[in-house]
Amino acid sequence: xNKERTHILVVDDEEIVRESLSGWLAEDGYxxxxxxxxxxxxxxxxxxxxxILLVDLKMxxxxxxxxxxxxxxxxxxxxxxxxxxxxxxxxxxxxxRLGAYDYLVKPFEPEEVSLMIQKIVTQQALVRETxxxxxxLKREHRFRDLVSKSPAMQSIFTLARAAARSQSTVxxxxxxxxxxxxxxxxxxxxxxxxGRPFVAVSCAALPDSLLESELFGHERGAFTGALxxxxxxxEAADGGTLFLDEIxxxxxxLQLDLLxxxxxxxxxxxxxxxxxxxxxxxxxxxxxDLTKESAEGRFRExxxxxxxVVPIVLPPLRDRRQDIPLLIEQLLEQLGAEQNRRIEGVSAxxxxxxxxxxxxxxxxxxxxxLERAIVVATGAVLQAADLGMPERAVADLDKVGPLSxxxxxxxxxxxxxxxxxxxxxxxxxxxxxxxxxxxxxxRKYNLKRPQEHSNDQVRISKx
Amino acid sequence: MTRKGRxxxxxxxxxxxxxxxxDGLVASVGRHVEHVFGLGAAVWTAPDRPTRAFDPLRGQHSxxxxxxxxxxxxxxxxxKLLGVTDMDLFIPILTFVFGEAQLGGRASVVxxxxxxxxxxxxxxxxxxxxxxAKEAAHEVGHSFGLVHCDDRRxxxxxxxxxxxxxxxxxxxxxxxxxxxxxxxxxxGGRDE
Numbered sequence: 001x002n003k004e005r006t007h008i009l010v011v012d013d014e015e016i017v018r019e020s021l022s023g024w025l026a027e028d029g030y031x032x033x034x035x036x037x038x039x040x041x042x043x044x045x046x047x048x049x050x051x052i053l054l055v056d057l058k059m060x061x062x063x064x065x066x067x068x069x070x071x072x073x074x075x076x077x078x079x080x081x082x083x084x085x086x087x088x089x090x091x092x093x094x095x096x097r098l099g100a101y102d103y104l105v106k107p108f109e110p111e112e113v114s115l116m117i118q119k120i121v122t123q124q125a126l127v128r129e130t131x132x133x134x135x136x137l138k139r140e141h142r143f144r145d146l147v148s149k150s151p152a153m154q155s156i157f158t159l160a161r162a163a164a165r166s167q168s169t170v171x172x173x174x175x176x177x178x179x180x181x182x183x184x185x186x187x188x189x190x191x192x193x194x195g196r197p198f199v200a201v202s203c204a205a206l207p208d209s210l211l212e213s214e215l216f217g218h219e220r221g222a223f224t225g226a227l228x229x230x231x232x233x234x235e236a237a238d239g240g241t242l243f244l245d246e247i248x249x250x251x252x253x254l255q256l257d258l259l260x261x262x263x264x265x266x267x268x269x270x271x272x273x274x275x276x277x278x279x280x281x282x283x284x285x286x287x288x289d290l291t292k293e294s295a296e297g298r299f300r301e302x303x304x305x306x307x308x309v310v311p312i313v314l315p316p317l318r319d320r321r322q323d324i325p326l327l328i329e330q331l332l333e334q335l336g337a338e339q340n341r342r343i344e345g346v347s348a349x350x351x352x353x354x355x356x357x358x359x360x361x362x363x364x365x366x367x368x369x370l371e372r373a374i375v376v377a378t379g380a381v382l383q384a385a386d387l388g389m390p391e392r393a394v395a396d397l398d399k400v401g402p403l404s405x406x407x408x409x410x411x412x413x414x415x416x417x418x419x420x421x422x423x424x425x426x427x428x429x430x431x432x433x434x435x436x437x438x439x440x441x442x443r444k445y446n447l448k449r450p451q452e453h454s455n456d457q458v459r460i461s462k463x
Numbered sequence: 464m465t466r467k468g469r470x471x472x473x474x475x476x477x478x479x480x481x482x483x484x485x486d487g488l489v490a491s492v493g494r495h496v497e498h499v500f501g502l503g504a505a506v507w508t509a510p511d512r513p514t515r516a517f518d519p520l521r522g523q524h525s526x527x528x529x530x531x532x533x534x535x536x537x538x539x540x541x542x543k544l545l546g547v548t549d550m551d552l553f554i555p556i557l558t559f560v561f562g563e564a565q566l567g568g569r570a571s572v573v574x575x576x577x578x579x580x581x582x583x584x585x586x587x588x589x590x591x592x593x594x595x596a597k598e599a600a601h602e603v604g605h606s607f608g609l610v611h612c613d614d615r616r617x618x619x620x621x622x623x624x625x626x627x628x629x630x631x632x633x634x635x636x637x638x639x640x641x642x643x644x645x646x647x648x649x650x651g652g653r654d655e
Binding site: 021024026028113 | 610
C-alpha cells in the first residue's frame with residue numbers, strides 16, 4: 001500500500017479536531033492537510049487531487065453536504081466521509097444519497113475509522129490497478145495503429161510482428177479501406193528498418209510510363225520534359241520499406257521490371273545505363289485476387305510467387321464487427337485530437353447503427369462517417385442523427401430480409417449517391433473509397449448519376 | 464527524585480498514574496524500550512502529575528494535554544520522554560487512544576487503562592506488562608519519526624484494538640529498524 005500517494009484533507013471548523021485527526025492519520029504515513037471551512041476545502045480540491053476528504057457536517061457558512069456536492073462535481077473519484085457529532089438518520093441518508101463514501105459519528109472508534117481508511121485506500125489502489133491493466137490490455141489488442149479484439153486479427157498481428165523482424169517481402173490482401181497501408185506502416189515501424197524511410201506508392205494512380213519513372217527514377221533527357229536526373233521511389237526507400245499499393249493494377253511490362261528488381265535488388269533508372277543497387281524491403285498490397293489474376297494470365301505467376309512470401313489477408317470490417325466499438329474509440333480519439341474537439345463517445349442508438357452497418361468502404365468509410373459526425377455534432381456524445389448514414393438502407397433491408405453482399409453493397413452505394421445528390425467525390429469520400437473504385441462499382445451495378453436536368457437523382461436499375 | 468538506569472540515558476520513563484507507581488511494570492517498560500531502540504533508558508520518578516488533562520465531559524484524560532505537560536515538566540536532558548499512566552486517554556476525535564506521541568518530537572505517553580485484562584492495573588500482570596511494553600515502544604517509535612507499518616507483526620503496526628496489540632510483536636521489523644537508524648542519526652533525531 002503506497003501511503004504517501006494517499007492525500008487526505010480534514011475539513012472541520014474546530015481546530016482541535018483538525019489537529020488531532022490529522023496527527024492521528026499522519027502516524028499512518030498518509031499525507032494529511034487541513035481546512036478550517038468549506039470554501040478553503042473547495043479551493044484545495046480545485047488545485048490538487050485528494051484521495052479522501054473527511055468533512056464535518058456542521059460548519060458555519062458552507063456546510064459538509066455542500067462541500068460534498070461540490071467535491072463530487074470537481075473530483076468524483078475522491079472518497080468523501082461526513083463526520084458529525086449529532087447523528088441523525090435523515091442527515092446520514094442525505095449524505096449517502098449525495099454520494100458520501102461513509103458517515104462517522106464523533107468521536108470515532110479507532111478501529112472503525114482505521115478500517116474505513118484502509119478500505120478506501122485499498123479500493124482506490126484496485127481502481128488504479130484496473131486502469132493500468134485496462135491500458136495494458138488495450139496495448140495487447142493493438143499492433144501500433146491497428147486495434148482488434150478478434151482472434152483472427154490477433155493472429156494477423158502475430159504474423160505481422162514476425163514478418164516485421166524478417167527481411168521477407170510481405171503481400172497484404174484485403175478490400176479497400178481495410179487498413180492495408182496502416183498495416184504496412186506498422187510492419188515497417190516494428191522492423192529494424194524503422195529509422196529509415198517508409199515510401200508508399202499507389203500503382204493505380206499513375207499511367208504506366210509515369211509509374212515507371214516514379215518507381216525507378218530517370219536520367220536527364222530520358223524523355224521529353226526530363227530536364228534533370230530524378231531518383232525514384234526505390235532509391236528514396238533505400239534502407240527502408242517500399243510500399244507498393246494496388247500492385248494488381250500494374251501493366252505486364254512493369255510486372256516484369258518489378259520481378260527483375262526483386263530478383264537482383266538492382267535496377268536501371270529510365271534512360272540510364274548504370275545499374276543502381278538498393279536495399280529495400282517490399283510490402284505490396286492489393287484488393288484483387290492475385291491467385292485468380294495469375295491463373296487467368298493477367299498477373300505474372302513468377303512475380304506473384306516473389307511477392308507472396310508472407311501473405312497477410314485483412315478481413316473486411318463486416319467480418320469483424322466486434323472490433324467496431326474499439327475502432328470507434330480509437331478513431332474518435334484521433335479525430336477529436338485532430339479537430340481539437342473533446343468527444344466522449346457515441347450514443348447507444350448511434351453505436352447500434354454503426355455496428356449493424358455493412359461498411360463496404362471498411363475502416364476508411366467508418367473514419368469518414370465519424371469525421372463528418374464530429375463536424376456536425378453539437379455535444380460531446382455523437383448521436384445517430386450526426387452520422388448522416390442513410391436510414392432508408394437499413395429500413396429497406398429489414399423489409400426485404402437477407403440479401404447477398406453484392407446486393408447490399410449496390411443498395412448502399414445507391415443510397416449514399418442519393419444522399420449526396422449524385423456527387424461522386426462526396427460519395428466516394430463517405431464510402432471511404434477512391435473515385436475510380438466508385439466509378440467501377442457504379443459501372444458494375446449499373447448505377448447512374450442523375451442527369452443535370454433531371455430531378456430524379458439516381459436511377460437504379462438492377463443488372 | 465531518584466534516577467535509575469545507565470549513566471547517560473536517552474529515554475526517560477515517567478509514571479504519571481493516579482495510584483502509586485507499579486515499579487515492576489514501569490521498569491519492564493524501560494527495559495523493553497532500551498532493548499528495542501538500543502539506547503539507554505531510565506525511570507524518572509517525581510511526584511508531579513499533569514494538570515488540566517482531565518476532561519469532565521468525557522471522563523477521560525487528554526493525551527495531547529499530557530504531552531504538552533511532559534514537555535514543560537520533564538527533565539531537560541531527556542532526549543525522549545515517555546509518560547506511563549493508568550488513566551484512560553483520548554484525543555478529541557476518537558473514543559480512546561492507547562497512547563499518543565509527537566511524531567518526530569520528544570514526548571510520548573502510553574496508558575495501561577485499556578490494556579489491563581480486567582481493567583485492573585496490577586504490577587504482577589504479565590499480559591499487561593507485555594502489552595504496555597509494546598505500546599510504549601510504539602509511541603517512542605513515533606517520537607523518533609516512525610509511522611505505522613503494514614507488517615502486523617511489527618511493533619509499529621497500528622493498534623486500533625486489543626487484538627491488534629496482541630497480534631503484533633514487541634520489536635521493529637527490518638524496514639522500520641533501517642528507517643529508525645536513519646532517523647536516529649539525523650540531526651533532528653539527536654538530543655534536543
